[in-house]
Amino acid sequence: MSMSFAPTRAERAEHLDVPAYTSALDTWLSARPDGLVGATSPLANTDSYMAATRSLMHDLYSSGWSRYGWPEEVGGFGGSILHRAAMWELLARHGVRGMAAFEHLEVLGPTLLALGPSEFVSEVFPRFLDGTQTWAQGFSEPDSGSDLGGLRTRAVPSAGGYTLTGRKIWTSWARFARWCLVLARTGPTESRHRGITALMVDMTAPGVDVRSISQSNGHDELAEVTFDAVEVPGGRILGDADGGWKVAMHVLGHERGTFAWFRQCFLQQTLLDSLPWSEPAADGLLSEAILDLASVRAMSLAALRAEHHGALLGPRAAFTKLLLCDAEKSLYDWVLGTDPDLAVDPFDGAALERRAGYLFSRIVTVYGGSQQMQLDTIAKQVLKLPT
Numbered sequence: 001m002s003m004s005f006a007p008t009r010a011e012r013a014e015h016l017d018v019p020a021y022t023s024a025l026d027t028w029l030s031a032r033p034d035g036l037v038g039a040t041s042p043l044a045n046t047d048s049y050m051a052a053t054r055s056l057m058h059d060l061y062s063s064g065w066s067r068y069g070w071p072e073e074v075g076g077f078g079g080s081i082l083h084r085a086a087m088w089e090l091l092a093r094h095g096v097r098g099m100a101a102f103e104h105l106e107v108l109g110p111t112l113l114a115l116g117p118s119e120f121v122s123e124v125f126p127r128f129l130d131g132t133q134t135w136a137q138g139f140s141e142p143d144s145g146s147d148l149g150g151l152r153t154r155a156v157p158s159a160g161g162y163t164l165t166g167r168k169i170w171t172s173w174a175r176f177a178r179w180c181l182v183l184a185r186t187g188p189t190e191s192r193h194r195g196i197t198a199l200m201v202d203m204t205a206p207g208v209d210v211r212s213i214s215q216s217n218g219h220d221e222l223a224e225v226t227f228d229a230v231e232v233p234g235g236r237i238l239g240d241a242d243g244g245w246k247v248a249m250h251v252l253g254h255e256r257g258t259f260a261w262f263r264q265c266f267l268q269q270t271l272l273d274s275l276p277w278s279e280p281a282a283d284g285l286l287s288e289a290i291l292d293l294a295s296v297r298a299m300s301l302a303a304l305r306a307e308h309h310g311a312l313l314g315p316r317a318a319f320t321k322l323l324l325c326d327a328e329k330s331l332y333d334w335v336l337g338t339d340p341d342l343a344v345d346p347f348d349g350a351a352l353e354r355r356a357g358y359l360f361s362r363i364v365t366v367y368g369g370s371q372q373m374q375l376d377t378i379a380k381q382v383l384k385l386p387t
């Protein structure tokens with residue numbers, strides 16, 4: 001059933017109230033619109049997961065639901081991050097498995113809006129919201145993951161802007177992305193974090209090459225991206241020239257803080273969905289998973305509220321990220337505890353998905369900055385311990 005309709009002015013005003021929005025969206029989803037049916041059907045691989053999520057986002061945009069929580073200048077209807085938090089929680093409850101590339105709406109979106117050139121962001125952001133043009137995050141390099149200040153991808157001034165040359169790795173969803181937020185060196189190598197600029201790069205430009213990376217869990221959303229003398233127009237700088245570190249910290253504050261809310265929505269649902277397989281022998285693991293999930297839920301809710309009130313989480317987001325890592329790991333320790341054969345012999349599509357989730361949960365301590373780097377951030381920047 002196709003159910004795309006634009007809300008009336010009165011409905012838009014009413015839905016600025018988060019509980020009213022949540023209840024109306026719940027009713028809409030309960031009628032199982034086409035996009036929801038696709039996104040909750042068995043997903044054979046990364047491509048079908050991405051295609052189904054794209055079409056869900058298209059439905060949510062044309063019906064208006066995904067436009068709440070974003071300002072009108074970028075295609076939104078107003079409201080706050082609490083609308084987005086409610087939307088993804090409901091989607092998880094209605095059976096959607098994850099956000100696919102749209103996780104970058106929450107990782108990159110707030111920074112694009114806060115620091116981006118407003119004309120360009122107003123032009124491209126609605127296409128992100130409606131599912132047609134997604135974004136990727138090009139920070140990590142083969143020799144610069146934890147040590148982001150040492151990155152070597154270089155942007156040199158050219159007639160029209162910059163010429164970009166270098167290599168990024170572990171770039172999530174790059175294969176599907178129309179745009180990539182690339183951190184590039186614009187100062188001398190020894191300038192470290194002071195000589196970095198954040199560029200918004202068109203992934204269809206000549207010289208961009210994306211090679212996907214096969215993961216042990218059967219998915220391939222990660223990629224290695226090469227930029228070979230790619231021309232980037234001068235207006236495509238996010239923040240200031242040589243001000244890329246501030247952009248990176250803004251992004252990481254969201255990736256490690258508010259994003260935990262969006263991720264935990266799906267983890268909570270996995271817990272509920274997996275309960276039928278629970279064995280008494282795994283009750284200890286279950287209680288640990290419940291406690292860890294409750295902790296990350298509480299901390300990420302605090303992050304959402306801080307964002308709602310215009311406060312930046314900054315380095316304190318590292319606490320939330322650590323709790324998210326613990327919760328995801330202990331949830332899947334329990335999932336495996338309920339069915340030890342899962343790791344070696346998954347028996348159907350649902351078991352395969354649980355196994356993929358288990359394997360992914362082993363690497364959550366790495367993305368967005370490794371667990372050791374989060375502890376380092378807390379020690380130095382929050383507790384100000386002597387180094």
Ligand SMILES: Cc1cc2nc3c(=O)[nH]c(=O)nc-3n(C[C@H](O)[C@H](O)[C@H](O)COP(=O)(O)OP(=O)(O)OC[C@H]3O[C@@H](n4cnc5c(N)ncnc54)[C@H](O)[C@@H]3O)c2cc1C
Nearest residue numbers: 137138139140145146170171172363366367368369370372
């Ligand atoms: C699923 C997934 C998705 C990702 N998506 C993206 C993405 O979209 N965009 C992007 O840019 N990157 C992405 N990454 C990359 C991720 O940010 C990096 O893998 C991470 O920052 C670690 O960098 P590295 O892999 O180079 O490891 P390294 O930096 O080489 O670290 C290796 C090990 O050494 C430890 N270590 C390093 N330095 C120190 C130190 N000073 N003190 C103590 N311990 C240290 C680390 O904790 C780690 O255990 C993703 C990674 C994963 C796993």
